[in-house]
Amino acid sequence: MGKGYETHQARVAALQALGKDLARRAKSKCELTGAAGVPLRPYEVPPVAAEPDLERTLLLCEACHEVLEQPKRLAGRAWQGLAEVVWSEMPAVQVVAWRMLQCLAKREDWAREVMEEVFLDPEVEAWAKLEVL
Ligand SMILES: [Zn+2]
Numbered sequence: 001m002g003k004g005y006e007t008h009q010a011r012v013a014a015l016q017a018l019g020k021d022l023a024r025r026a027k028s029k030c031e032l033t034g035a036a037g038v039p040l041r042p043y044e045v046p047p048v049a050a051e052p053d054l055e056r057t058l059l060l061c062e063a064c065h066e067v068l069e070q071p072k073r074l075a076g077r078a079w080q081g082l083a084e085v086v087w088s089e090m091p092a093v094q095v096v097a098w099r100m101l102q103c104l105a106k107r108e109d110w111a112r113e114v115m116e117e118v119f120l121d122p123e124v125e126a127w128a129k130l131e132v133l
Pocket of ligand 1: 062064
C-alpha cells in the first residue's frame with residue numbers, strides 16, 4: 001500500500017469520527033434540504049481542509065451529493081428551499097447553499113432574484129467564493 005492510500009484511510013477514519021457529532025447536529029436530516037428518512041453522508045465543503053473539520057462538513061442526502069458532484073443537474077424549482085437555507089446560522093450551510101444558488105442563477109430567474117437579496121458576512125462570502133460549482 002502506498003502512502004496515498006494510508007493518508008486516504010486516515011481521512012476516512014477521521015471523517016467517521018465526526019459522524020456522531022454530525023448526526024446529532026443534523027438531527028438525522030439533510031442539512032440543506034431537510035430530507036429525512038433517507039441515507040445521509042458527510043460532505044466536506046471545498047476547499048477541503050487538511051484535517052476533517054465539523055464546522056466545514058455537512059451531512060447531506062444523496063440528491064444533494066449528486067448535484068454537488070454534477071452541478072449541471074442542478075435545475076428547477078425543487079431547489080427553491082435554498083432561498084431560505086442560505087440565511088442559515090451555520091456558515092458551511094450558507095456557503096454551499098450560496099454556491100448552488102449561484103449555479104442555479106445561470107439559468108433560473110427565481111435564483112437570480114434570490115441572489116440579489118442575499119447578504120453574507122464578509123468572511124462567509126469570501127469562503128463561498130473560493131470555489132465555483
Ligand atoms: Zn439534501
